[in-house]
Amino acid sequence: MTGIDHTHDVALRSWVPEADGHPDFPIQNLPLGMFSVEDGAPRAGVAIGEHILDLPALLVAGLLAGEAARAAEAATGTALNQLLELGAGPRRALRARLSDLLRAGTPERDRVAQLLHGAASCTLHLPATIGDYTDFYVGIHHAENIGRQFRPDNPLLPNYKHVPIGYHGRASSIRPSGVPVRRPRGQAKASDAAAPTFGPSTRLDYELELGVWIGPGNDLGEPIPTGKAPAHVAGFCLLNDWSARDVQAWEYQPLGPFLSKNFASTISPWIITPEALSPFRIAQPPRPEGDPRPLPYLLDEADQAGGAFDLQLDVLLVTPSLREAGLAPHRISASNTRHMYWTVAQMVAHHTCGGCNLRPGDLLGTGTISGPDRDACGSLVEATLGGREPLRLASGEERRFLEDGDEVILRARGVRDGFASIGFGECRAVVLGAVA
Missing domain, CATH: 2.30.30.230 (Fumarylacetoacetase, N-terminal domain)
Known part of the structure; x- marks a missing residue:
């Protein structure tokens, strides 16, 4: 290997x-x-x-x-x-x-x-000064789950299987594990309301992602080929890209997320090196029959043979009631990086194909990594079907979205026969109430 x-x-x-x-x-x-x-x-x-x-x-x-x-x-x-x-x-x-x-x-x-x-x-x-942050959307089951809530018969937009979708986020509000997250305020509009209102988000959510640290950069105007992209990756972390779903639903058209995302992102503080993850590299899972072949600039034989990862991902929740009762964190979901439709190298190659320059310490997010089953959803908006079917916790509580005092914990672990298992350390943060 x-x-x-x-x-x-x-x-x-x-x-x-x-x-x-x-x-x-x-x-x-x-x-x-x-x-x-x-x-x-x-x-x-x-x-x-x-x-x-x-x-x-x-x-x-x-x-x-x-x-x-x-x-x-x-x-x-x-x-x-x-x-x-x-x-x-x-x-x-x-x-x-x-x-x-x-x-x-x-x-x-x-x-x-x-x-x-x-x-x-x-x-x-934070292990590095983050100059720029880009969030992708490579978790296909997440994309399908979200799309199905709006387009039941056609959840994926036509471009999804041709291009790694992404957008540029805000780097200044990224914080290391353990730093509390303040509930954001913003505009939201109920479907039956005549006008939007302004106030604290009532549909606060987490997103289970893998973070990618950029190492050596590239010159402006000089794309990074897919086959050479691994040399530009310095390591990985866990990333919780918190989302205010009610704010997002009102603001995202036509330019995408803004205030619904830029209030906070949380990362695990250790950079897990590519060398440490070598035992957990796998071939990119084959695309379903009928899916388009990636365009040549996104296709590399070595990347397809070993550019994906087999990492177990978990989301756990600690509510104030669970904490007071001394109960263990409630595991909400268990997913795996196998469910990424595009590889990290393809993300880097597409990011730079138009000439964009990456710099050491830039951070890429994979987007939410969900599995195909209900108990493998990487966000609450999926797990609760948009809040229609709440989760029941061990304490007897229900959750549609996050409440003040809730603590979200993300974990990742590489497990392979014949090798020592390793983890990423926790990515965790408590939700604080909105500013008055």
Whole structure:
């Protein structure tokens, strides 16, 4: 399998407490992020078990050399953009050296142990400065579910299977996991009302997405071919692209979402590298018979053979009542990245085919990833059929859309026989009431 090396060995063990078998961050993962201790400035770190390894301190200690040191030097600022820009070579060298330093039996254990911080005592930040954010719509079951509510006999518009649909979003309101989200206010119009009203959204929703971090960019006017797109991807995260459905229904024609989306997006704070996800790459699922063949600029043999991912996705909800009763989060849905109709490489290629330049730290969203079944919906508007059929929770409550105090949790996990399972860390946020 392409990209598999000794760092993926399922038998590899770490000396770091609780790292072996960790649901998200065993030694086979080693994601990158930004953290701070107490009131200190953000600094680069690597998640391992329930700890964070201080990357700049590792460099100062003289434990890195060559391309690995070059990667760490690029991560000495308050964001990882320069490291993302370096591309795969230095990133792979850093991963290999980190794996060696954190494995059981390494002679440098005592020196490295001094550079670990307990994750519980750290604050996590956005891993990079996000210059631009683009949201795609590649989850075909989500597109069909939404379209069916408006066009039961013809849910997909004619362009969907020919072009990766997307729109440019707002980067300034993206926040890391744990930061609360304020219920937005905006215009909405009931179907039987003569005029719109202004106030807090009453149909607040989440969207289960995969985030894609851009590494090396491209020059303005120079498209990135599909076959070369993987070299421009620096990693992945979870993305909750919160949506005010009532505001969206009133404003989206003719230009698409605006206030219904730009109030907040939440991402998981760790960048899961392409190298860590190598065991979970799969062939792009074949298109149903009769679907159009992608145009040549979107078609690459290697991408079709291994450009998709097999990642389990979960959405959980914690309501104030569940929290007060000490009940576990209620799992609303379980989906999988297999349900993406277009690959990440096709998204990058289409984004740049007209000459648009991407820059290190840009973020792409896949759009909501839903499965074919009712319990695999990546948003409440699908799971409740537009609010007509509420979900019943373990506490006896019902939910059509999110209420104040609700907390949404997204999780992702790669599972494959013969390999260690890895996760993304949680993407979670509590909904606060609207500004008075």
